[in-house]
Amino acid sequence: MLLDTPVRLGVQIEPQHATYGQIRDAAARLEDMGVDILFNWDHFFPLHGDPDGAHFEGWSMLAAWAEQTERVEFGALVNCNSYRNPDLQADMARTIDHISAKDGTGRFIFGTGSGWFERDYDEYGYEFGTVGSRLDDLAEGLDRVVARWDRLNPAPTRRIPVMIGGAGEQKTLRLVARHADIWHSFVPAAGLAHKLSVIDRWAEQEQRDVSGLIVSNELKNRDAADADALYDAGVRLYTLGWAPGTPDFDQVQRWLDWRDARNGARA
Known part of the structure; x- marks a missing residue:
């Protein structure tokens, strides 16, 4: 199912418990260090630490x-x-894609999911619904997103990669099979083969080729042995949750060194 693509490292700069200046400076330094992807998250309040601490959209x-x-x-x-x-x-997404296109090709990745943090919904006036209803809304939403990209003027600079997070087998992984270029989860190495087989089965029904699907997983609270096991199970994009208010650039460098060693072994 999976192509043997190079390992990439994405750092998720948590948009909480920091000034925006700290976040901006961290993004600049991480790019200079050679990180492949920068992520944030889409919430309105901190996910850990002081629940009423500093947070940005x-x-x-x-x-x-x-x-x-x-x-x-x-x-x-x-x-x-x-x-x-x-x-x-x-x-x-299309507009941000164009803003980022310094050489003519945008760099935006459309990562999306169904939502889960109830406080966001309650305080901002959204209907929380159920896990099932939110996944149904995501299915409809993704169809509309892709259709709108085909109608926008100007069009996106490239086919914007779609990243879907989650591991539910009845709905989420079917959406992965239908739309995703990148699948992100926290599934341990031992469970990935089964999940990938589910995606393959859904892909047959969706009549979509998922041979180029990039498998993504999280490094936070894991060590090199865990990362090696994930690699053997097919992971090629590694994400690292990271706090800009208390930045640990040495941690990022260790994972960059691990990435480079893995890619060197492939060469």
Whole structure:
């Protein structure tokens, strides 16, 4: 199913418990260090630490990164489908794609999911619904996003990569098979073969080739042995949750060194 693509490292700069200056400076330094992708998240309140601590909105930040950065790809890990009309999401993504196109080709990745953080919904006035209803909304939303990209003028600079987060086998993995270029999860190495077989089965029904699907997983609280096991199971994009308010650039460098060693072994 999977192509043997190079290992990439994405750092998720948590948009919480930091000033925007710290976030901006971290993005610049991480790009200079050689990180492949910068991520944030799409929430309105901190996910850990002081629940009422400092926090910034994600899409506005992504537009700023599009202008600030030169090389690195970037996106949300992940956007919440519930918070914005899908056609608007498509237009926002297309616009950020163009802002980032310093050499003519955009660098935006459209990471998306169904949403789960109930406080966001309650305080911002969205209907929380159920896990099932939110996944149904995501399915409809993704169809609308892709259709809108085909109608926008100007069109996106490239086919914007779609990244879908989650591991539910009945709905989420079917959406992965239908739309995703990147599948992100926290599934341990031992469970990935089964999940990938589910994606393959859904892909047969969807009549879509998923041989180029990039498998993504998280490094936070894991060590090199875990990363090696994930690699053997097919992971090629590694993400690292990272706090800009208390930045640990040495941690990032260790994972960059691991990435480079893995890619060197492939050569």
